[in-house]
Amino acid sequence: MARLSRSQRPAGLGGISVILDCCEVYKNPFCRGSRPTLKGISIVISPSVATKTGVTAKRAFNFNAGPGALPLPVLERIREELLDWRGSGMSVMEMSHRSKEFEGIIADAEQRLRGLLGISEDYAVLFLQGGGSMQFTMAPMNLCLPGKPVDVLHTGMWTAKVIAELKKGIPHHIAASTEPEKFTRVPRTDEIKFSPEASYVHICSNNTIEGTQWHDMPHAGSAPLVADMSSDIASRAIDVNKFGVIYAGAQKNLGPSGTTIVIIRKHLAERADKNLPTLLQYRTHIKEKSLYHTPPTFAIYIVGLVLEWLESSGGIAAMEQRNNTKAKLLYDLLDEGKFYSGPVEKSSRSKMNVVFRVAGGDEAIEKEFAKQAEAAGLVGTPGHRSVGGMRVSLYNAVTLEAVEALTSFMREFQRTRG
Ligand SMILES: Cc1ncc(COP(=O)(O)O)c(C=O)c1O
Numbered sequence: 024m025a026r027l028s029r030s031q032r033p034a035g036l037g038g039i040s041v042i043l044d045c046c047e048v049y050k051n052p053f054c055r056g057s058r059p060t061l062k063g064i065s066i067v068i069s070p071s072v073a074t075k076t077g078v079t080a081k082r083a084f085n086f087n088a089g090p091g092a093l094p095l096p097v098l099e100r101i102r103e104e105l106l107d108w109r110g111s112g113m114s115v116m117e118m119s120h121r122s123k124e125f126e127g128i129i130a131d132a133e134q135r136l137r138g139l140l141g142i143s144e145d146y147a148v149l150f151l152q153g154g155g156s157m158q159f160t161m162a163p164m165n166l167c168l169p170g171k172p173v174d175v176l177h178t179g180m181w182t183a184k185v186i187a188e189l190k191k192g193i194p195h196h197i198a199a200s201t202e203p204e205k206f207t208r209v210p211r212t213d214e215i216k217f218s219p220e221a222s223y224v225h226i227c228s229n230n231t232i233e234g235t236q237w238h239d240m241p242h243a244g245s246a247p248l249v250a251d252m253s254s255d256i257a258s259r260a261i262d263v264n265k266f267g268v269i270y271a272g273a274q275k276n277l278g279p280s281g282t283t284i285v286i287i288r289k290h291l292a293e294r295a296d297k298n299l300p301t302l303l304q305y306r307t308h309i310k311e312k313s314l315y316h317t318p319p320t321f322a323i324y325i326v327g328l329v330l331e332w333l334e335s336s337g338g339i340a341a342m343e344q345r346n347n348t349k350a351k352l353l354y355d356l357l358d359e360g361k362f363y364s365g366p367v368e369k370s371s372r373s374k375m376n377v378v379f380r381v382a383g384g385d386e387a388i389e390k391e392f393a394k395q396a397e398a399a400g401l402v403g404t405p406g407h408r409s410v411g412g413m414r415v416s417l418y419n420a421v422t423l424e425a426v427e428a429l430t431s432f433m434r435e436f437q438r439t440r441g
Pocket residue numbers: 088089153154155156157181227229230231232251252253254272
């Protein structure tokens with residue numbers, strides 16, 4: 024049963040702006056709530072949840088690039104289990120990482136990820152720390168073979184950071200770069216020139232800042248493909264077997280910040296020199312099942328809940344469909360006219376991070392856009408500080424309702440400022 028309460032806000036965009044607070048009571052931990060609609064007036068729907076103390080918590084529509092939105096049912100579940108995790112008498116935060124309870128939590132998260140992404144036993148699934156950025160160093164340290172360069176497909180700021188790490192002493196080769204086009208697309212197959220014998224090929228599957236995404240992964244021949252999937256892991260179906268390593272910070276599609284998921288073909292971990300610092304060897308974490316040292320226990324627990332939510336939402340295929348629908352809604356609007364424009368080539372458009380300019384890139388209007396959006400409960404629309412403009416992140420936990428609210432806002436903003 025959904026309980027609705029209504030409150031009126033001052034008109035922000037010249038029209039009437041009505042906020043509907045949708046207090047959703049979940050029958051089971053991961054069921055979906057209902058969505059109210061009103062015709063003829065501009066509305067922003069802001070879901071709220073009733074806490075056990077009866078206080079209503081306001082929830083923004085969160086378009087942040089990461090850390091980003093978490094599924095509401097997951098947050099509810101964390102709250103329910105915060106003081107007493109399933110009869111243990113303690114919070115997961117207070118548990119020993121050596122306890123059977125936590126061993127169950129981490130094993131459960133791993134199994135769910137394996138099931139959702141179709142990860143075979145040839146691969147290890149690790150929960151590490153240090154973010155995607157640590158992997159920029161750890162991958163070459165572990166995977167480089169003497170005299171064999173790392174090939175990089177250079178598509179933006181995150182691959183630039185990879186290159187900066189490689190420049191510290193690891194042979195590398197830029198197999199393709201779209202820098203001359205300001206990274207407004209990913210390279211075409213005929214532009215890629217792999218080394219004859221690369222240690223591995225680095226790719227960033229989704230470029231969070233530039234708003235581009237590889238829709239077809241390149242064929243790297245016999246060299247393992249190492250993919251930074253920080254901003255699109257679990258958002259679409261992939262064939263894990265095509266990759267040597269996949270890594271991703273959890274804080275966009277899989278949970279909170281604090282843990283980095285690494286999926287690695289086990290035999291590749293044996294390439295590393297055994298004299299590397301113990302903590303920086305993949306083999307250490309494979310051997311110890313991510314429990315060589317104290318892992319980020321609470322973050323891993325939340326990843327498990329997000330994966331459970333993903334399963335109950337229909338799995339990766341359903342999520343991909345939902346993500347396609349959300350992205351289409353926004354890109355269709357960008358394609359309608361000139362007031363909003365997307366710099367990215369259509370074939371490379373990201374379904375996770377949609378970048379666009381307002382009024383031809385008029386910075387004053389873009390600032391106003393972000394300000395009014397925030398006032399309407401639509402948070403996180405400004406682009407990355409290095410590129411400006413707008414960026415809207417549509418991660419798995421961002422609902423279709425949120426994107427509909429955003430596109431309604433955008434139409435209204437265009438009507439009054441266009
Ligand atoms: C594609 C990509 N790679 C790597 C990173 C760096 O991740 P972290 O901040 O977890 O080190 C980010 C962060 O936004 C990212 O979007």
